[in-house]
Amino acid sequence: MKNSFTIGDRVAVLDEAIEGKIIAIKNNEITIETTDFLQMTYFVNELIKLQNTNELHNVFSSKSYSEVIREKTTQKNKKTIQFKTSKKDEFVLEVDLHIEKLVPSTKGLENFDMLNIQLDEVKRKLEFCIKNRIPKMVLIHGVGEGVLKSEIEFLLGRYDNIIFQDASYRKYGLGATEVYFKQNKN
Structure with missing residues (x-):
């Protein structure tokens, strides 16, 4: 099918x-x-x-x-099980926090409002990664005056089992932060 x-x-x-x-x-x-x-x-x-x-x-x-019962009772050939790594282990969630990517228009928004919208987006993505056991996320915040970056670092510091650092300069320039989620072995 x-x-x-x-x-x-x-x-x-x-x-x-x-x-x-x-x-x-x-x-x-x-x-x-x-x-x-x-x-x-x-x-x-x-x-x-x-x-x-x-x-x-x-x-x-x-x-x-009767057909279903017959299928269930017939002996099936055993197959070898092949293990493969999950695509989730390779997956990196990239979150662009530029305000124009988050809202249709910035008209009527003050800097404080825009900062709160961006931080709310970071919180949502953090919770998503934790819930879905995604091991790595990149927050693209841009260079600017550094206000958003410092607020993100303050927010990330409040979470347990999270490590963060500046993202790859070669790939993202100076305006991105990598976040790693330590996973419990359950």
Whole structure:
């Protein structure tokens, strides 16, 4: 059964606990908006379309009870299990905190308001990374006068199990901070 994706479909990411709605399709790449309002891009083969319960009922009702029992009782060949590293370990969440990326217009906003919007975004992304066990995040704050950077560092210092440092100068210049989340081995 081949998945044909369309904008608006609900999808899940294979091997990760991420679900969302398709907002853009370009060639074999699909951009989804997660339930936490993050936009993420995946290849077609990394996603599976979520079906509503009516469609699932039609799939399961096509087999009789005896056929299902026969399939369950027949001996199946054992397959070797291959372990692979999770894409979550390679994934780095990049968060652009430039105000024009966060709000449609800065008209009527004072510097204090803009700073609070940016810090609220940082808090949301921190909680998202902790909840979804994402090991690394990069906050792109820009150089400016350094007010946002110092407020971010103050905020990050209040969290346990977080390490932060200036991000790669080669990749981000001077205006970014890398955040590493120490994961408990559960």
